[in-house]
Amino acid sequence: MPRPASAAPPGPVGAPGVSPAVRAWAQALGTALAGIITMIVVAALGLWAAGATDLPGGAFPSVVAAAVVIAAGGTVGLSGEAGIIAQGAAALDAVPLSVTLAGALVVAAFFLLPLRHRAVAGTQELLGRIARTTVCWLVLLLLVALAARHDFRISVGNDLVDELGAEFGTTPTVGFRADLGATLGFGLLWVLALLVLTFLVSRRAPLSSRLLHFQDSVRPPAFAMLCILLAYVAIGLVVGIVELITGEHPADTFAVLCLGLPNLAWMALGIGIGGAWTGHVDKAIGLPMPQVLDDILRTGHGPRTLDLGAIAEHDGRAWLLVAVAVVVLSAAAFLAAVRSPARLPAWRPAVELAVALALTLLVVGLLTRIYAHYGLSLIGVGDLGGNLGGEVVLQPQLLRLVGVGAAWGLVTGYLGSLLGRRVRHPGEVGESRPPA
Incomplete structure (x- = not known):
């Protein structure tokens, strides 16, 4: 039977005038943004309680950014520099898992939200959602990584040595910087692993027909x-x-x-x-x-x-x-x-x-x-x-x-x-x- 002229063609429900592609990218950006904001808030609260707000040179925002980078699978390198008469060395390898877990739970929840009433989804659709979310996540992670850098001057506890160091340019410093390449690489693995685990864990997450068994x-x-x-x-x-x-x-x-x-x-x-x-x-x-x-x-x-x-x-x-x-x-x-x-x-x-x-x-x-x-x-x-x-x-x-x-x-x-x-x-x- 021919469709009446007044009947609207079937299609995805959403805001009028918004194309499915724009809506899909908006959902992906919202998912990534919610995760990053959650991680920034949790890291900021923890570092504030640990006294990081007292760090010199306004380093607190950079330290928060570094914590988020590490929590999201990225790499932050530490270095020491003290001129020709002194040597410094620093290293840190510890994942703030409270920040990681908070971000992971929020990303998983927002990612599944548009799919909550679906029992089955096509492979192409699922891969598209994963790809869009991954792209948005990496862009936001890159912005955070660019902010994760700072240098500190270190006092050795002796006024004379500190004065001599300042005079001869040997004042000890320690700094940190996010390794952008490694951060994006490991950040990619982190978000892909998270989205795969989301499908493995959630019984309500729709799968393609090939994976149902x-x-x-x-x-x-x-x-x-x-x-x-x-x-x-x-x-x-x-x-x-x-x-x-x-x-x-x-x-x-x-x-x-x-x-x-x-x-x-x-x-x-x-x-x-x-x-x-x-x-x-x-x-x-x-x-x-x-x-x-x-x-x-x-x-x-x-x-x-x-x-x-x-x-x-x-x-x-x-x-x-x-x-x-x-x-x-x-x-x-x-x-x-x-x-x-x-x-x-x-x-x-x-x-x-x-x-x-x-x-x-x-x-x-x-x-x-x-x-x-x-x-x-x-x-x-x-x-x-x-x-x-x-x-x-x-x-x-x-x-x-x-x-x-x-x-x-x-x-x-x-x-x-x-x-x-x-x-x-x-x-x-x-x-x-x-x-x-």
Whole structure:
């Protein structure tokens, strides 16, 4: 039957007079802008609490920009310069995961918002959305990276030496600059990984018809991993708020919450299931750190092992980490089993959860590494890490983390699968239950 002349052709619903291409680019720009603004706000609050507003030369905005660049996967290089009679060296490798997580959650939420009522989407459409969001993200990240540069003059604590340094042009300085090439390269990988994980985790994210058969085996364990990570962050936030109210150093606590809460929360996950980190702290160089970790890493000489036993020697409450791990991982395994198709053999969800948890802890270990160093020597006398310098090192034992993650995932996944048989699964019809 011919269409009446007055009928409007079908098309996407949106603001009148706005083409679909313009609307699509506006959505991509809004997604990227919301993520960047969120990261800037969280980084600014954390650095403000850490005292970065007192840095000389109006460096605060540049430091905030540098924190956002690092949180988004970029690279910021540090350098020291002290003329011909002195040498300086500086390095920093620590990801402010509070900033990273806040930006990632906002970007994922805004990216999925236009797709929330869709069950299936074409491959070309999905790739187009990812490409537009990626382009907008990289442009904004480039602008932030251009602002992430500053130089500081360093006093060596001796008025005469400082005056001589100023006279002969050897005043020590330390500065930082974003590496634009590396920042854009790693920033590209960061945003692509985030968008792919968004589709892996969210059951409501539409997939192309070619990928639908993967969702039953990938999405339940992926969603369980997200729940585990967010649950630990939520628990850490509650503990942090209590410490913020009752503790003696609320500013330091607030700085940790805004900059490194996931770093500590996810380390608690790894340590609670038997993982470990090694490292040491020579001197305080401005990185906020809980007192128990500071005490352990400063004890003795050389690298120290940070695991459940070491923490328990300083605080007997450390064994609560095991109980928390049992509860959170068991609940996540049960949730994954319930979201999986019915009548799967019990070993299947167990293996899937073991692989997922092992990979998750591998990523957690890589993200929670810390290396911070500043040193200065005059006329070749003194180590660059000597009296005028300091160092903080924290490295994960990756094989141990992956191993305990696989073991815990296997056990809790199997138990969760058995418990999950008692409830209705997606798409299951009838009251019959598969045999155990």
